[in-house]
Amino acid sequence: MEHVSDSTVERAGRWFKGLGRRTQLVLGQGTPLGLVSQILAEHYADRPAFEVDASFPGFVARDVWTYTDVERAVARLAAAYQDFSFFSQRRILIAIGNRMDTLMHIFALARVGAIPVPINPRLKHEEFEAVVKASQATGIIADGDVFRRWSTSAVIEELERCWSGADEAPDDDLCHDLVGWLESYPEEKRETCASSSLTDTALLLATSGTTGHPKAAALTSRGLLGGIGWLMALPVGLQSGLRAQRDVMMAALPLTHVMGLSTALAALCAGVTYVHVQRFRAKEMLERLVSRRPNVFIGVPTMYADLEAEGIAQRDVSCVQLWVSAADAMPPDRARRFQSYGAAGLLLGRAVGLAGFADIYGMVELSGPMALRWYALSPFAQTPLPSICFALPGFEVRAVDEHGHVLGFGKQGELQVRGGGVLRRYEGARGTGPDEDGWFATGDIATVWAAGFFSIEGRSRDRLKVGGFSVFPAEVETTLRKHPAVKEVALVGLPDERLGDKPVALVVPEDEPFPSEDFLAWAAEHIAGYRKPHQVFLSENIPRGNHGKIDRQAATLLVQDLLEKMS
Structure with missing residues (x-):
């Protein structure tokens, strides 16, 4: 033997x-x-995982x-x-x-x-x-x-x-x-x-x-990886054959943000080369797009607006077959324009058709992406296909009214989500997170149809989206109230084409005159840049509801009226 x-x-x-x-x-x-890194190394071995623009302390620079x-x-x-x-x-x-x-x-x-x-x-x-x-x-x-x-x-x-x-x-x-x-x-x-646990x-x-x-x-590990592991089965990132070294993903997202983290994890699972840029600067990013020629680009709506302002429409980025936006809703007209900047593919060396565009809906409580609005690739440059919005596999969606009653298909209510990606709980905040049946209230307003199709109709006034980052006014207000010249304050968002929402403060002053410039400078010292108010509006009172809670819709309308009077 x-x-x-x-x-x-x-x-x-x-x-x-x-x-x-x-x-x-x-x-x-x-x-x-x-x-994760061990399993992927066994599978992909010496395939390029990522390209970087900075060395890592303690390791050979490459x-x-x-x-x-x-x-x-x-x-x-x-x-x-x-x-x-x-x-x-x-x-x-x-x-x-x-x-x-x-x-x-x-x-x-x-x-x-x-x-x-x-x-x-x-x-x-x-x-x-x-x-x-x-x-x-x-x-x-x-x-x-x-x-x-x-x-x-x-x-x-x-x-x-x-x-x-x-x-x-x-x-x-x-x-x-x-x-x-x-x-x-x-x-x-x-x-x-x-630890071998997937649910801890x-x-x-x-x-x-x-x-x-x-x-x-x-x-959990299952929440972070359960929805992207299937990417390992895709025939992408190949190092030989007709598409050798063709699949390259480029992004400049913060890795402490759930979208940046899930993007990196997805690229690693898919086996495509991930070009990570530490900091987004529109001019530099555009030059890298033109020179490195990735076929996938991922950003937030603010980045797409800045790239257009930098003149991307006049540059050759037809290498991009898939644009991906996350962290806030992408205006449909901008998504359609970027489809035309890219291409569905190459035919005899020439770009043909329209690129795909994926507008992702997700949040940290859902471990990243939960749904997307898909603008499909089209072989015909002048014929865009209809877009659709649907939940990703592994998630269920429903709409409920203000009393928590489940609404039928086609009716508008608060969007709730259930699935493996939903957080276990919030640390440091008892009684919050998903309910006993696993449903998580997103705070967004949606209309839900059968088979996981839905459309976002609006956002809760208790949450702003600033350059792709979630900003919860109540937390910022807690800090702003500490300023000695502030009697009451409400943070609201004004529509902004680049940022999505621009935070501004509606203030009831302790005394007149109110030191607006000093207040804004003080806020900048105590609050992270994307959350700080950009402007101050003064009022005799803050609109409140029957239970004393700030009426954010009324406060927003009041600020818009004050802004209109100023102009």
Whole structure:
């Protein structure tokens, strides 16, 4: 009988185990977040995973990272976090620049059983402290400049601290040096995952709320990956054949935002090269589109408006076969124009037809995309096909009235969603999140039809969309009320072609004259840029409903009347 070596048996065992995990991912069951890079590296190996415009601290500088490179880096980081024993099984903030190593830190922390909490590194002190409280984080990984910015925060000393290696080292003897550890232990790596659960909390993402307090949405591995794992089965990202190296996705989305995170995860699962741009600047992005020639571009409506202002209509971007917009509703006329800037494909070297356009509906509470309005590719440049809006597989939708009663098809009400991507709960906010049957109230107004088709009719006045980011007025108002010259205040949104909503403050002053310029400068110091008010309107009172709650629709109309009188 022929002897089979132990190494051959072990390799066969690993192959079958990997096949089972890949199949599980493709079938929408998800996989532990800490094993994602490992499973994809087994499947795609040395295929390019992403192209970057910045090096990562602690690793060899390279412009292109393969799937094998990514897994090797994750295993090294996981070994470091395992050695930093306080990071295992804890909730750890990630506050670094918008680099792709954010994703590797997420995978590595998940591998050692920690719950990663990626946050915006430009939060103001009060916002940072509120997120720490909501997430119940006990540790933080941050760049040097972030540590210096938050050095006077009341909570930073209470956290276990780890310097990412980017920027100058913080002047802090108790801060761990991640890059120093990697250099001291060049061969250490961790490949096993501490948790195999798909339904436990795997990631916390900070979100605002209508109550005036930030919350942390508890997302699961199944929720984050269940709706995108099937992309592994698509014949895209191929490195040989007629479409060799043709599939390239480009985006400049923040990885601490659910759309940026889900975009990166989707690109990795699909096996397409992801060109990640740290910061969106319309002129530079347009030049990169023309020179790199990706066939997929993903942005938010503000980016599309800026690209048009920069003159994209006069440039050759026919390489783009699919435009994707997320985080806010895309005006249909702009979506149609971008279809014509791209193309359905090439015929004898010439662009033909109209590109596809996917306008995604989603939010952090739904682990990213939940539905889309699809403007289909058309082989005829002058014949656009009708658009349709539908829920993605794995989600159910319904509309309810103000009393929570389910409405029939074709009737308008608040949109509720149920499915594997819905958050488990909000941390730091009891009694919120999905109901006992799993239905989550989005706050948006919609008309629902059979088979998951629906249309968004409007947005709750309790939520603004500013440049693709959700802004909850109640939370901003909590900060604005602390200004000594403010008696009452309401934050409302004025329609803006570029931003979607432009936040402005309706203020009842304590005394006259009200220091508007000083107030706006003070707000800019205490509130993140996209949430701060851009203008002040004065009033003798704030419109309120029967129960004393701000009537946001009436407040918005009052501001519009005041604006009209000013003009």
